[in-house]
Amino acid sequence: MTALAKLTAVELKLLVREPGSMFTVLIPLFILVVFGSSIEPGDTMLLPMALAIAVGLVGLYMLPTTLATYRERGILRRLSTTPLRPVNMLVVQLLMQLVLAVAACGLLLVVAGTVLGARLPGAGWAVVATLLLGTAAMFSIGLLIASLAANGRTANGVGVLLYFPMAFLAGLMQPANQMPALLARIGEYTPLGAFRQSLQDVWAGGSPSVVLLGVMAAYAVVLSAAAARFFRWE
Amino acid sequence: MAVIEVTGLAKRYADLTVLDKVSFSVEEGEIFGILGPNGAGKTTTVECVEGLRQADSGSIRVLGLDPIKDGRALREQIGVQLQHTQLPENIKVWEALDLYASFYAAPRDWRELVEQWGLADKRDARFGKLSGGQKQRLFIALALIGNPRVAFLDELTTGLDPQARRATWELIKQVRASGVTVVLVSHFMDEVEELCDRVAVFDRGGIVAIDTPRGLIEGIDAEHQMRFTLMAAADPEALLADLPGVSGVVRDGDRVVVTGRGDFATAVTARLARHHVLVSDLRIDKRTLDDAFLALTGRSFN
Numbered sequence: 001m002t003a004l005a006k007l008t009a010v011e012l013k014l015l016v017r018e019p020g021s022m023f024t025v026l027i028p029l030f031i032l033v034v035f036g037s038s039i040e041p042g043d044t045m046l047l048p049m050a051l052a053i054a055v056g057l058v059g060l061y062m063l064p065t066t067l068a069t070y071r072e073r074g075i076l077r078r079l080s081t082t083p084l085r086p087v088n089m090l091v092v093q094l095l096m097q098l099v100l101a102v103a104a105c106g107l108l109l110v111v112a113g114t115v116l117g118a119r120l121p122g123a124g125w126a127v128v129a130t131l132l133l134g135t136a137a138m139f140s141i142g143l144l145i146a147s148l149a150a151n152g153r154t155a156n157g158v159g160v161l162l163y164f165p166m167a168f169l170a171g172l173m174q175p176a177n178q179m180p181a182l183l184a185r186i187g188e189y190t191p192l193g194a195f196r197q198s199l200q201d202v203w204a205g206g207s208p209s210v211v212l213l214g215v216m217a218a219y220a221v222v223l224s225a226a227a228a229r230f231f232r233w234e
Numbered sequence: 235m236a237v238i239e240v241t242g243l244a245k246r247y248a249d250l251t252v253l254d255k256v257s258f259s260v261e262e263g264e265i266f267g268i269l270g271p272n273g274a275g276k277t278t279t280v281e282c283v284e285g286l287r288q289a290d291s292g293s294i295r296v297l298g299l300d301p302i303k304d305g306r307a308l309r310e311q312i313g314v315q316l317q318h319t320q321l322p323e324n325i326k327v328w329e330a331l332d333l334y335a336s337f338y339a340a341p342r343d344w345r346e347l348v349e350q351w352g353l354a355d356k357r358d359a360r361f362g363k364l365s366g367g368q369k370q371r372l373f374i375a376l377a378l379i380g381n382p383r384v385a386f387l388d389e390l391t392t393g394l395d396p397q398a399r400r401a402t403w404e405l406i407k408q409v410r411a412s413g414v415t416v417v418l419v420s421h422f423m424d425e426v427e428e429l430c431d432r433v434a435v436f437d438r439g440g441i442v443a444i445d446t447p448r449g450l451i452e453g454i455d456a457e458h459q460m461r462f463t464l465m466a467a468a469d470p471e472a473l474l475a476d477l478p479g480v481s482g483v484v485r486d487g488d489r490v491v492v493t494g495r496g497d498f499a500t501a502v503t504a505r506l507a508r509h510h511v512l513v514s515d516l517r518i519d520k521r522t523l524d525d526a527f528l529a530l531t532g533r534s535f536n
Contacts, residue, residue: 006336010329017324074319081284081314082380083306084337 003084007092015096024062025104028054032108036116044119047112048199049172052134054104056167056192059138060159063097064145069152077234086233094139101135119203126202133216134195140223141191147230166192188212191219237262237384237415238283243292245278251439252278256292258434258444260384265406265416267426267447269523270436276419277317279436280386283417284314297383310339313382315373317389317419323362327353327372330361331379338380347375351405367398374402378409385409388419403428423523433523437531450526457481458521460499462513464488473509477501 015021032050039046070076070089079086112118121127142159149155167173169187176184176197187193194215198208238260245253253275260266268276281287283294285301285308294301299308321330331344348354351371356364364372370390377385390406391399406429410416420426426433427447435443435450443450464470470490471483479498484491490513492502499518506513528534 003336006333010325010333013329014322014324070322073321074316075321077286078314078316078319080286081309081312081316082334082337083309083339 004088004092007084007088008095011092011096012099015100018066020062020065021100024054024057024100025107027057028104028108029111032112032116036112036118039116039118041117042119043116044200044203044205045175046116047108047118047120048196048203050108050112051105051131051199052170052192052196053167053172054108055101055131055135055138055195056163056170056172058097058101058104059135059140059142060145060163060166061142061156062100063094063139063142064149064155064159065152066097067093067143067146068149068155071146071232071234072151074234080233097139097142098135105131121202121205126208129213130195130198130202130208133213133220134191134198136220137191137195137216137223140220140227143227144223144230147227147232166190169193170196172196189215191216194219235262236260237297238266238417239293239295240279240283241293243279243282243289243294245275245282245287245289253282253289253439256439256441258441260415260417261432262415263410263413264431265410265418265429267430267433268417268419268436269421269423269426269430269433269527271421274436275439276421276436277388280388280417280419284312284386285309310380311383313377313380313385313414315377315385315387315390317392319373321361321372323360325361326358327361327364328357330372331375334376334379340381341379342381344375344379347378350408351375352401366393367395367402370394370398370402371405374405378414382414384415384417386417386419390418390420391422391425399425423527427523435527435530437527442530443526447523450523450530451521454521454526454529455495456521456525456529457493457495458519458525460492460494460502460516460518462490462516464490465512465514468509468511470511473505473511474502477505 028050031053032046035046067090070093076086076089079089109120113120141162145155145158149158169183169190170192171179171184171187172192176187179187188197194212198212198216201208236259240259241257243253243256256275256279268280270276278287282289283296283301285305288302296308297311301308327348328344331347335341335344348357351374353368353371353375356368361369374387377387391402394402403425406416418426418429430447432444432446433450434441445453470485474480474483474492477498478501479496480492480494480502482493492498
């Protein structure tokens with residue numbers, strides 16, 4: 001087996017053994033199931049919210065915590081003394097977090113579609129583009145946290161601290177139409193808010209707003225560039 | 235043949251000079267010690283040699299390669315144990331070894347290494363569950379997994395209990411016996427004295443001496459003492475005061491303390507024997523690398 005394949009296999013095992021992964025999958029599922037008992041068949045609100053929560057948790061909590069911990073423990077540094085380039089570890093880690101996000105979303109879609117009878121849109125370009133851009137925006141925030149945080153604990157704390165106001169502004173704690181108009185308006189242009197709104201637009205059968213897709217793309221590009229600029233190997 | 239050649243290495247951070255004019259060479263098959271107090275520049279030097287850091291000036295050749303320009307080729311042939319590194323908590327011993335083996339073109343069999351380093355019954359244990367000694371042995375095994383020609387071991391036995399340290403020393407001697415050149419960074423005098431064929435003594439960013447541990451100790455020209463108890467009446471002051479190297483003889487009842495420099499103790503015992511003066515409790519203060527360090531730098535090691 002090549003080094004990269006072996007690294008992927010080992011990191012996948014570590015991801016499964018990490019209790020945080022389990023929470024990331026179970027928290028949105030729990031929310032979906034609890035509130036799912038009170039939704040109408042064909043609901044287009046709850047599932048997009050659960051998906052946004054799941055991707056947000058991976059991007060803001062799992063990704064920065066894992067990367068900052070790896071740096072803190074000197075794992076990236078130790079790798080740089082071997083023939084393997086440590087950038088491979090970053091790529092594999094991003095892939096693992098993507099696997100986690102896909103697993104969490106897949107589980108939500110299956111449970112919502114079968115047990116709860118929520119509406120599932122067809123797998124058109126709009127769904128794919130929205131999920132991809134939303135994930136990219138969330139991951140770029142996580143990358144920036146990982147670049148700036150001194151250690152895993154700080155990264156974890158910053159991720160959690162950012163998550164709650166972002167989730168509030170994104171209308172994940174209460175529906176956006178019950179929020180003050182100004183807050184709801186601001187919330188739409190936050191990464192998580194743009195993601196939630198775009199998902200809901202798609203779920204309702206419409207096209208996602210090009211402006212919101214653009215907002216997510218802009219966050220992804222700018223924040224990733226900043227993360228790359230500030231990243232330290234040690 | 236020299237496997238490592240360092241000439242005129244210098245490194246500065248902002249206005250702080252970390253290394254200045256560091257030159258040394260390491261011969262194939264030896265255990266070369268890099269000794270000095272914390273902050274003397276040991277780790278920076280080794281990290282430049284490993285290619286982890288770039289020096290400001292000076293030249294480094296390791297196995298004929300430049301650690302920065304030929305980094306990829308060099309990393310195939312060296313093994314490194316770094317200070318303050320950990321593995322993921324949940325990785326198993328065999329997984330870590332198997333993973334690191336896959337990074338090298340011609341690795342060693344990790345099953346042999348777990349046997350040799352006493353980790354066979356821990357092969358399925360997670361890293362986070364290992365004791366300090368077991369973790370340290372795993373790090374050394376990881377440094378050797380690529381079948382390196384040179385192994386760099388940084389603060390090998392920090393945090394180990396005395397028994398585990400002794401056991402680790404024996405294993406390092408085996409590593410040398412298998413033909414691997416070892417560069418050992420340490421701030422433990424006893425470790426360096428026990429293991430190293432040659433030592434570079436670092437102080438404040440420079441090398442103050444390079445020699446065998448014995449040579450360093452014998453090179454000290456400082457006063458030390460020998461003590462003994464007279465078993466019958468004698469006049470040690472008259473007998474010993476004129477011996478070369480002896481600078482003082484003090485008698486307190488039948489207890490005698492002789493102070494001197496160099497190898498005066500041999501002369502003292504020879505003269506006592508020639509005059510049939512019987513003594514007991516003969517003790518010569520053992521000089522150690524600590525004394526050598528004090529003599530070289532003018533200050534105590536710790």
